[in-house]
Amino acid sequence: MIELGVNIDHIATVRQARRTFEPDPVWAAALSELGGADGITVHLREDRRHINDRDVQLLRQTVTAKLNLEMACEKEIVSIACELRPDQATIVPERREEITTEGGLDVLSQKTRIGNIVSQLREHGIVVSLFLAPEPEQIRAGIACGCEAVELHTGSYATAKPGCERRHERERLAEAGRMIVDAGLLLHAGHGLTYHNVLPIAALDGMKELNIGHSIIARALMVGLKEAVAEMKRLINVPGSSRYGWPENGG
Ligand code: PXP
Numbered sequence: 001m002i003e004l005g006v007n008i009d010h011i012a013t014v015r016q017a018r019r020t021f022e023p024d025p026v027w028a029a030a031l032s033e034l035g036g037a038d039g040i041t042v043h044l045r046e047d048r049r050h051i052n053d054r055d056v057q058l059l060r061q062t063v064t065a066k067l068n069l070e071m072a073c074e075k076e077i078v079s080i081a082c083e084l085r086p087d088q089a090t091i092v093p094e095r096r097e098e099i100t101t102e103g104g105l106d107v108l109s110q111k112t113r114i115g116n117i118v119s120q121l122r123e124h125g126i127v128v129s130l131f132l133a134p135e136p137e138q139i140r141a142g143i144a145c146g147c148e149a150v151e152l153h154t155g156s157y158a159t160a161k162p163g164c165e166r167r168h169e170r171e172r173l174a175e176a177g178r179m180i181v182d183a184g185l186l187l188h189a190g191h192g193l194t195y196h197n198v199l200p201i202a203a204l205d206g207m208k209e210l211n212i213g214h215s216i217i218a219r220a221l222m223v224g225l226k227e228a229v230a231e232m233k234r235l236i237n238v239p240g241s242s243r244y245g246w247p248e249n250g251g
Helices: 009-016 025-034 053-062 075-084 108-123 136-144 155-159 164-182 214-237
Strands: 003-007 039-043 066-071 088-091 127-132 149-153 186-190 207-212
Touching (some): 009 025, 025 039, 039 053, 039 207, 053 066, 108 136, 136 164, 149 164
Parallel strands (some): 039 066, 066 088, 186 207
């Protein structure tokens, strides 16, 4: 079975748009687990633009599925990870200006540094995955770092034109996937996967885990919006008819 890691960063993005308490990623994690998520994935960015320290602490206490922390190779974040002990850490590149994680990690140019961080995390009982583009040299360097898993960056596949271009990107992922599986490592993939493009990636030989965020959160808004609007309309017109208490309305 392929495990689904649900990335809930964008629940926190909506909360941070108003710096309020809702929606709470901790609730989103619980609902994702109820829906069958095998893992909850969050990226604690250095600038804390969405997920923050309070979220990761509470998620560590409440998530019963696998907690996967996406993190940059930065001293502060590494020490938070060692203390938090998520079940898994996925090391990603991070740039402040980017809208989302734009490329894979460049392991080739910093093998020793990344190798040391991998060992440090593993010594704390954390399974370590590296987020890599499907480039053979990066994959070889990643495997040599001593990690247990590689998450292939599916961004180029997701943005490729359906047809020839997308098939080419899938082939690159398949080749990289073979290298990872042949080396005895766990094969993960993620980024830009949607209900429309996920199946060819799920079908890659040896696929173990897919991490999907934006598309699931976007769909959750759409399938849940109708009910949320109907609930507000009932509340303002026929207050007593609401299924919920809405405590503060009592004054
Ligand atoms: N995997 C990794 C390593 C990521 O950085 C992200 C984005 O935070 C994802 C998966 C999920 O990507 P998306 O939100 O496009 O599904």
